[in-house]
Amino acid sequence: xxxxxxxxxxxxxxxxxxxxxxxxxxxxxxxxxxxxxxxxxxxxxxxxxxxxxxxxxxxxxxxxxxxxxxxxxxxxxxxxxxxxxxxxxxxxxxxxxxxxxxxxxxxxxxxxxxxxxxxxxxxxxxxxxxxxxxxxxxxxxxxxxxxxxxxxxxxxxxxxxxxxxxxxxxxxxxxxxxxxxxxxxxxxxxxxxxxxxxxxxxxxxxxxxxxxxxxxxxxxxxxxxxxxxxxxxxxxxxxxxxxxxxxxxxxxxxxxxxxxxxxx
Amino acid sequence: xxxxxxxxxxxxxxxxxxxxxxxxxxxxxxxxxxxxxxxxxxxxxxxxxxxxxxxxxxxxxxxxxxxxxxxxxxxxxxxxxxxxxxxxxxxxxxxxxxxxxxxxxxxxxxxxxxxxxxxxxxxxxxxxxxxxxxxxxxxxxxxxxxxxxxxxxxxxxxxxxxxxxxxxxxxxxxxxxxxxxxxxxxxxxxxxxxxxxxxxxxxxxxxxxxxxxxxxxxxxxxxxxxxxxxxxxxxxxxxxxxxxxxxxxxxxxxxxxxxxxxxx
Numbered sequence: 001x002x003x004x005x006x007x008x009x010x011x012x013x014x015x016x017x018x019x020x021x022x023x024x025x026x027x028x029x030x031x032x033x034x035x036x037x038x039x040x041x042x043x044x045x046x047x048x049x050x051x052x053x054x055x056x057x058x059x060x061x062x063x064x065x066x067x068x069x070x071x072x073x074x075x076x077x078x079x080x081x082x083x084x085x086x087x088x089x090x091x092x093x094x095x096x097x098x099x100x101x102x103x104x105x106x107x108x109x110x111x112x113x114x115x116x117x118x119x120x121x122x123x124x125x126x127x128x129x130x131x132x133x134x135x136x137x138x139x140x141x142x143x144x145x146x147x148x149x150x151x152x153x154x155x156x157x158x159x160x161x162x163x164x165x166x167x168x169x170x171x172x173x174x175x176x177x178x179x180x181x182x183x184x185x186x187x188x189x190x191x192x193x194x195x196x197x198x199x200x201x202x203x204x205x206x207x208x209x210x211x212x213x214x215x216x217x218x219x220x221x222x223x224x225x226x227x228x229x230x231x232x233x234x235x236x237x238x239x240x241x242x243x244x245x246x247x248x249x250x251x252x253x254x255x256x257x258x259x260x261x262x263x264x
Numbered sequence: 265x266x267x268x269x270x271x272x273x274x275x276x277x278x279x280x281x282x283x284x285x286x287x288x289x290x291x292x293x294x295x296x297x298x299x300x301x302x303x304x305x306x307x308x309x310x311x312x313x314x315x316x317x318x319x320x321x322x323x324x325x326x327x328x329x330x331x332x333x334x335x336x337x338x339x340x341x342x343x344x345x346x347x348x349x350x351x352x353x354x355x356x357x358x359x360x361x362x363x364x365x366x367x368x369x370x371x372x373x374x375x376x377x378x379x380x381x382x383x384x385x386x387x388x389x390x391x392x393x394x395x396x397x398x399x400x401x402x403x404x405x406x407x408x409x410x411x412x413x414x415x416x417x418x419x420x421x422x423x424x425x426x427x428x429x430x431x432x433x434x435x436x437x438x439x440x441x442x443x444x445x446x447x448x449x450x451x452x453x454x455x456x457x458x459x460x461x462x463x464x465x466x467x468x469x470x471x472x473x474x475x476x477x478x479x480x481x482x483x484x485x486x487x488x489x490x491x492x493x494x495x496x497x498x499x500x501x502x503x504x505x506x507x508x509x510x511x512x513x514x515x516x517x518x519x520x521x522x523x524x525x526x527x528x
Contacts, residue, residue: 173452201395
């Protein structure tokens with residue numbers, strides 16, 4: 001088994017979780033590069049990682065360079081990176097194609113190492129349950145990235161850039177949008193001085209059921225599903241001072257109603 | 265402690281779960297009434313409950329009558345119910361005011377016994393974690409319904425009809441709408457032959473974080489939150505053959521963007 005020496009580019013939440021997770025593997029993050037020196041220092045103090053001062057890795061004893069920066073910074077940082085012919089460069093972005101590396105002929109070995117999870121600081125995560133999506137420009141790189149990913153997670157998948165785009169899109173619905181709706185539910189209860197914890201068991205049961213369902217639309221319940229126009233009207237009235245919430249209520253209810261004939 | 269004899273009106277999922285849950289309490293469901301004789305028979309065979317043939321309970325040895333029928337059936341069934349002056353009638357509906365009983369002077373003692381959960385058949389539920397919302401037309405009825413509810417659940421709340429309306433509205437966002445969005449995420453992945461289980465850890469982490477957050481909007485992530493118009497545009501293009509999904513994507517993203525200034 002290869003023991004990889006890794007360099008990390010970026011000092012955000014994902015970088016932090018990767019640094020933490022690799023501590024429990026035989027592989028080793030040896031270098032970290034970041035634009036913010038204070039954040040770099042935080043990493044070098046917390047983990048046994050040395051700062052990397054330039055983006056030229058050609059003479060560094062590093063096998064894999066992981067780009068854990070925001071999607072929009074990739075285009076700016078990649079052209080500055082210098083690698084030798086054995087080193088692998090991989091980004092960790094859900095919405096960026098592997099083709100971003102094609103414009104740089106000096107990057108010989110490249111791929112994608114995308115952990116599908118929401119990462120926030122100060123919260124320990126069981127990385128072995130986080131799916132990692134791998135894509136590579138050669139079988140050799142793919143094998144290297146797979147063995148790196150398998151040291152962290154039990155769920156490693158070969159996923160094309162096209163599939164990854166759709167995964168990211170689905171994740172926006174399932175994570176970002178769900179979070180927003182839960183935020184709205186919390187707002188509604190707060191305004192009436194009702195503790196949000198009242199909804200916890202309902203939310204947990206909703207999720208449990210959905211994750212077990214082959215076709216989630218078929219287990220849909222509620223006034224829109226039942227075409228219960230009395231309740232729909234009552235709810236829209238309760239929201240009359242919140243046109244934005246009324247709009248969301250209408251749009252999703254209509255979507256549920258449109259779906260109904262397909263699944264009846 | 266009072267040991268209540270209960271009659272159940274209705275044979276749906278909630279009635280089934282109540283019958284199951286009361287088995288483990290000192291109280292006893294003794295009678296069941298339903299419009300569908302086959303369903304009534306299913307209850308009398310599964311549980312030790314006798315069928316009730318009329319809605320006149322005046323001479324029955326029953327303390328509390330629980331209405332577990334659909335919201336829309338309440339207005340039809342309540343006028344047919346005959347009670348004596350000691351019996352209590354309670355409905356279990358989230359969106360129906362306690363005032364529905366006011367039109368029937370023969371119903372002396374009444375209230376609401378609303379378990380806040382999504383109930384599906386064939387799935388065992390830990391009822392002691394289900395919040396039960398109580399409302400009553402007198403202190404005596406309130407005490408009776410509280411002691412009944414506390415036999416089932418550790419979380420019993422006194423909730424007014426007005427509050428219950430808002431709870432039900434919030435539950436539509438947190439349960440019905442969240443379910444619909446998860447259904448959409450599953451659809452998107454199915455179309456690309458990607459297993460939905462890939463999203464499970466992300467969804468579970470999203471929910472865990474939200475349930476722990478004092479203000480869920482502040483933990484919002486994703487392209488809309490970052491105002492990342494490149495990704496938003498890319499996602500809308502992926503959805504170009506699904507105008508309904510495009511519309512939902514736009515509406516919720518805009519709502520997230522509108523929320524951003526408040527929480528920055």
